Amino acid sequence: MVNRRQLIGAGAAGAALISTNSWSATTNQSLPETPIKTTATTEQPVNPSTGPDYQPVVTLNGWTLPWRMNNGVKEYHLVAEPVEREMAEGMTAYLWGYNGQSTGPTIEAVEGDRVRIFVTNKLPEHTSIHWHGMILPSGMDGVGGLSQEHIPPGKTFAYEFDLVKSGTFMYHPHSDEMVQMAMGMMGMFIIHPKDPTFMPVDRDFVFMLNAFDIDPGTYVPKIMTMTDFNLWCWNSRLFPDIDPLVVAKDDRVRVRVGNLTMTNHPIHMHGYDFEVTCTDGGWVPKEARWPEVSIDIPVGAMRAYEFDAKYLGDWAIHCHKSHHTMNAMGHDVPTFIGVDKTKITQQIRKLQPEYMPMGMAGMADMGEMEMELPDNTVPMMTGWGAHGPIEMGGMFSVVKVREGIQSGDYSDPGWYENPPGTQASEWTGDLPEPVYVTDPQTRYTAKPNNNKKT
Numbered sequence: 001m002v003n004r005r006q007l008i009g010a011g012a013a014g015a016a017l018i019s020t021n022s023w024s025a026t027t028n029q030s031l032p033e034t035p036i037k038t039t040a041t042t043e044q045p046v047n048p049s050t051g052p053d054y055q056p057v058v059t060l061n062g063w064t065l066p067w068r069m070n071n072g073v074k075e076y077h078l079v080a081e082p083v084e085r086e087m088a089e090g091m092t093a094y095l096w097g098y099n100g101q102s103t104g105p106t107i108e109a110v111e112g113d114r115v116r117i118f119v120t121n122k123l124p125e126h127t128s129i130h131w132h133g134m135i136l137p138s139g140m141d142g143v144g145g146l147s148q149e150h151i152p153p154g155k156t157f158a159y160e161f162d163l164v165k166s167g168t169f170m171y172h173p174h175s176d177e178m179v180q181m182a183m184g185m186m187g188m189f190i191i192h193p194k195d196p197t198f199m200p201v202d203r204d205f206v207f208m209l210n211a212f213d214i215d216p217g218t219y220v221p222k223i224m225t226m227t228d229f230n231l232w233c234w235n236s237r238l239f240p241d242i243d244p245l246v247v248a249k250d251d252r253v254r255v256r257v258g259n260l261t262m263t264n265h266p267i268h269m270h271g272y273d274f275e276v277t278c279t280d281g282g283w284v285p286k287e288a289r290w291p292e293v294s295i296d297i298p299v300g301a302m303r304a305y306e307f308d309a310k311y312l313g314d315w316a317i318h319c320h321k322s323h324h325t326m327n328a329m330g331h332d333v334p335t336f337i338g339v340d341k342t343k344i345t346q347q348i349r350k351l352q353p354e355y356m357p358m359g360m361a362g363m364a365d366m367g368e369m370e371m372e373l374p375d376n377t378v379p380m381m382t383g384w385g386a387h388g389p390i391e392m393g394g395m396f397s398v399v400k401v402r403e404g405i406q407s408g409d410y411s412d413p414g415w416y417e418n419p420p421g422t423q424a425s426e427w428t429g430d431l432p433e434p435v436y437v438t439d440p441q442t443r444y445t446a447k448p449n450n451n452k453k454t
């Protein structure tokens with residue numbers, strides 16, 4: 001493996017987008033500085049600077065929280081605060097999150113590290129942080145009222161513990177949990193194995209499944225919604241503005257997916273079969289794995305899967321609940337398939353000349369339509385690919401496998417050009433007459449009465 005310490009500095013591309021709040025450095029020397037992110041771009045991974053080598057994770061439309069070493073302890077500073085999150089171009093939500101964004105930054109560390117995580121509460125109410133899946137002292141578990149006092153607004157608490165196992169974990173409040181998670185407070189916590197030869201990969205992607213209920217034209221999630229969310233996100237981001245997973249051919253790739261929504265999500269990736277190699281409980285032994293093409297991510301859980309990127313192409317990756325690959329829509333839209341709306345259209349156009357009848361032949365026309373939308377809304381389905389509209393939204397992205405991509409390069413290579421003879425296209429030859437199956441005894445009976453079977 002490449003020694004990633006030689007690559008330090010490769011992450012500087014996005015550094016200008018992360019500003020450092022200086023109050024902590026100047027007024028309280030004991031606190032690490034507070035990095036704040038102001039955009040929804042995917043930042044370059046942060047290569048290890050001390051300790052064992054590891055392949056850092058790439059957080060889709062997110063970033064890794066910088067840390068400092070203080071007498072052998074890794075120190076981080078999370079700030080719980082109201083944030084403005086661009087969920088897609090043209091739509092910003094007023095959420096609660098950490099260090100400027102929702103979801104919060106990914107925390108990355110190594111098995112065996114001792115960490116000290118300062119949590120400053122800039123919310124209007126108290127909060128706490130639970131470190132989901134970790135083995136730690138009871139008093140560090142972050143359940144407000146049970147394991148600690150809630151962190152009042154304006155106060156900073158310190159969590160300190162040893163990372164006794166590697167794997168993929170999450171963090172979220174355990175104070176007014178329903179509200180604070182509905183507002184977007186959550187993040188991922190990655191602990192790399194201290195042995196760099198244990199299950200190494202070339203690319204390691206991570207994202208959180210989350211969901212919001214934000215009416216078109218508004219900015220704040222409806223916090224009482226229990227199941228009927230209208231925005232299904234990866235890291236509080238919606239297709240077509242979720243970044244692609246860029247992979248070099250023959251890379252070993254890991255994808256880690258956490259779920260802090262209120263329902264399960266069968267994440268399906270095209271073009272490959274793969275194996276689940278990690279849950280938030282730990283690594284899955286080789287003998288216990290089985291092949292899949294979709295993995296259900298249960299509520300309050302994480303799954304990581306791995307594959308060898310053998311097949312070039314643009315491969316869809318998405319939640320297989322088809323309503324979760326749609327952006328905001330009214331769920332009470334009536335079904336018009338098969339209905340002739342010609343007459344009613346004429347009537348309505350007398351009152352509203354621009355009226356467009358929709359949905360008689362399905363809803364694919366929504367993908368192409370240039371409709372006027374209320375401010376601060378994304379179309380229900382909207383992406384464009386090399387071959388037309390991609391009639392998707394929400395929990396959808398593309399795994400782009402290409403030859404010749406440099407290690408550490410995650411920039412979008414554009415659309416895949418299918419080699420000649422490998423792309424579905426129009427058939428222009430003759431089509432046979434239809435053959436109707438009518439009677440299991442005679443099997444085939446053609447209509448009209450010119451049965452070829454004699």
Ligand SMILES: [Cu+2]
Nearest residue numbers: 265319321324
């Ligand atoms: Cu889903």
